[in-house]
Amino acid sequence: MTEKRQLQKAQTRERIIAAALKVYSEQGFSAPTAAIADEANVSHGSIFVHFPTVESLWLCLLENFSQDINAEFNSLSEYGNDIERLLERHIDVLIKHEDFYKRLVKEAVYLPEEEKNTFIAIQSMVSIHLLQALEREISRKVVKNVPPHMLFNTWLGLIHYYLLNGDLFAPQDSVLKRYKSALIECFLSLIKQ
Amino acid sequence: MKTCIACGMPMKNTSDFAMSDESKDYCVYCARPDGTMQSFDEKKENMTDFIIKTQGLAREAAESAALSMMKKLPHWKNHFD
Numbered sequence: 617m618t619e620k621r622q623l624q625k626a627q628t629r630e631r632i633i634a635a636a637l638k639v640y641s642e643q644g645f646s647a648p649t650a651a652i653a654d655e656a657n658v659s660h661g662s663i664f665v666h667f668p669t670v671e672s673l674w675l676c677l678l679e680n681f682s683q684d685i686n687a688e689f690n691s692l693s694e695y696g697n698d699i700e701r702l703l704e705r706h707i708d709v710l711i712k713h714e715d716f717y718k719r720l721v722k723e724a725v726y727l728p729e730e731e732k733n734t735f736i737a738i739q740s741m742v743s744i745h746l747l748q749a750l751e752r753e754i755s756r757k758v759v760k761n762v763p764p765h766m767l768f769n770t771w772l773g774l775i776h777y778y779l780l781n782g783d784l785f786a787p788q789d790s791v792l793k794r795y796k797s798a799l800i801e802c803f804l805s806l807i808k809q
Numbered sequence: 810m811k812t813c814i815a816c817g818m819p820m821k822n823t824s825d826f827a828m829s830d831e832s833k834d835y836c837v838y839c840a841r842p843d844g845t846m847q848s849f850d851e852k853k854e855n856m857t858d859f860i861i862k863t864q865g866l867a868r869e870a871a872e873s874a875a876l877s878m879m880k881k882l883p884h885w886k887n888h889f890d
Binding site: 743 | 863864873877
């Protein structure tokens with residue numbers, strides 16, 4: 617394959633990925649691939665050249681999201697055990713992917729096992745960073761001695777509730793941007809001794 | 810930056826490496842107390858326990874997620890063929 621042809625192929629793949637992200641975020645994971653082809657301005661068949669199955673396309677989007685979250689958190693060590701900064705960074709990275717993340721939270725239960733497990737792996741990555749800091753603060757008696765998963769799930773529960781009801785809390789707006797400080801303040805006041 | 814061949818964790822600091830030895834390809838969490846690397850079953854068990862501890866999932870769901878994570882790591886490839 618010539619270099620030019622390879623470049624074109626890579627560009628088409630990127631267009632499909634960007635279009636899929638938009639279409640799935642807006643319409644859900646059951647959106648037809650024809651809608652993605654329209655959005656990407658490519659032929660319907662070309663989607664399957666790059667992604668033989670719709671599941672492989674879902675997985676690709678999840679892996680991209682996972683890599684982005686991973687990169688964000690790996691650049692975080694300078695904040696040490698500052699829980700507030702970690703929570704801020706978590707919400708910031710979710711704001712970058714807000715529509716896609718909201719869709720994931722809403723529909724993860726219907727996704728095939730591998731995609732669902734990738735979502736669990738993403739949360740696992742986040743939990744490593746948050747819980748390292750939270751456990752240090754528990755040992756210093758700054759944070760209440762609550763089981764780690766309950767701390768993590770309470771934090772996710774708050775975020776997910778506001779996301780899923782965004783139409784009530786922040787119509788036509790980013791609910792995470794609007795409630796970022798309130799959610800962090802509330803969570804910290806709940807967990808601190 | 811190296812990532813652990815057994816769990817994928819980025820190893821940024823010397824203390825992240827097994828036995829704090831930067832020549833190792835696996836992390837402190839994937840090492841046994843004597844510094845050797847955990848077996849497939851030990852790692853699966855460990856990852857499952859970690860997911861239960863951090864996310865509170867039921868064991869079967871946590872184990873399925875742990876296997877999915879391990880499947881993506883070249884080091885464990887032979888166990889899934």
